[in-house]
Amino acid sequence: MDHDTAIVAEHLHKRYRSTVAVDGVSLRVRAGEVVGVLGANGAGKTTTVELIAGLRRPDAGRVRVLGLDPRRDRAALRQVLGVQLQQATVHHALTVDELIGLFRSFYPNPRSAGELLDLVDLTAQRRTRFEKLSGGQQQRLSIALALAGRPRVVILDELTTGLDPHARRRMQSAIEQLEHETVLLVSHAMDEVERLCDRVVLLDAGRIVADDTPAGLVSTVGAADLEEAFVTITGTRPGELEETA
Numbered sequence: 079m080d081h082d083t084a085i086v087a088e089h090l091h092k093r094y095r096s097t098v099a100v101d102g103v104s105l106r107v108r109a110g111e112v113v114g115v116l117g118a119n120g121a122g123k124t125t126t127v128e129l130i131a132g133l134r135r136p137d138a139g140r141v142r143v144l145g146l147d148p149r150r151d152r153a154a155l156r157q158v159l160g161v162q163l164q165q166a167t168v169h170h171a172l173t174v175d176e177l178i179g180l181f182r183s184f185y186p187n188p189r190s191a192g193e194l195l196d197l198v199d200l201t202a203q204r205r206t207r208f209e210k211l212s213g214g215q216q217q218r219l220s221i222a223l224a225l226a227g228r229p230r231v232v233i234l235d236e237l238t239t240g241l242d243p244h245a246r247r248r249m250q251s252a253i254e255q256l257e258h259e260t261v262l263l264v265s266h267a268m269d270e271v272e273r274l275c276d277r278v279v280l281l282d283a284g285r286i287v288a289d290d291t292p293a294g295l296v297s298t299v300g301a302a303d304l305e306e307a308f309v310t311i312t313g314t315r316p317g318e319l320e321e322t323a
């Protein structure tokens with residue numbers, strides 16, 4: 079893998095019992111690129127990023143993140159990869175300060191607690207236990223925790239879903255401020271993808287059906303905007319459930 083490449087996924091397959099979730103996904107992400115992963119509900123986005131993060135084992139295929147095998151090189155990967163998932167799995171009785179301190183302690187050169195609190199606008203909640211935070215605040219904290227160790231690669235699964243407009247803008251500008259990081263961003267918000275992403279991959283039934291810049295995708299199908307391109311290619315709207323046979 080050359081130095082320019084941050085993520086390589088080759089021919090990934092993942093099945094859950096009778097459901098084929100990921101059906102031959104191959105993807106290459108250059109260092110510093112911000113790539114959006116789009117698709118209807120159930121298209122395989124979360125499974126794909128979980129395979130890349132090493133949280134699930136592919137049935138077939140190969141993943142490398144900065145040259146590391148996510149399952150074999152777990153400890154090394156944890157130092158360079160930050161992951162924000164839909165379901166936070168943190169200790170609910172700990173306060174915001176304690177969780178940030180805990181995550182900072184995992185890394186040799188973490189972002190400061192003040193910077194992290196400011197980034198996600200939780201300074202006023204720093205002494206609040208996780209379980210007492212609102213859903214949106216918990217989500218913002220999980221973004222701060224994903225960024226605590228200055229990861230070189232960041233995986234964000236639904237960065238702003240469920241956040242109010244102010245918090246959405248705030249989280250998007252936090253991601254815009256990341257300068258050298260490689261970002262894989264699962265999103266249903268087409269405005270967010272157009273704003274943040276250099277490139278988008280569109281999944282449909284576990285396969286990549288488009289891989290282009292947002293503008294390239296729009297012009298290829300002759301759409302007015304990314305949302306219309308999404309509808310044209312997948313036959314569903316972003317966030318809508320995919321038709322199953």
Ligand SMILES: Nc1ncnc2c1ncn2[C@@H]1O[C@H](COP(=O)(O)OP(=O)(O)OP(=O)(O)O)[C@@H](O)[C@H]1O
Nearest residue numbers: 094097098099117118119120121122123124125126
């Ligand atoms: N743990 C699991 N066990 C069984 N089936 C699963 C599991 N996780 C996902 N699936 C199925 O695999 C398919 C892909 O799911 P996945 O969560 O990857 O899609 P997604 O594109 O992230 O969807 P969403 O937009 O709703 O988050 C779906 O049909 C889903 O029902």
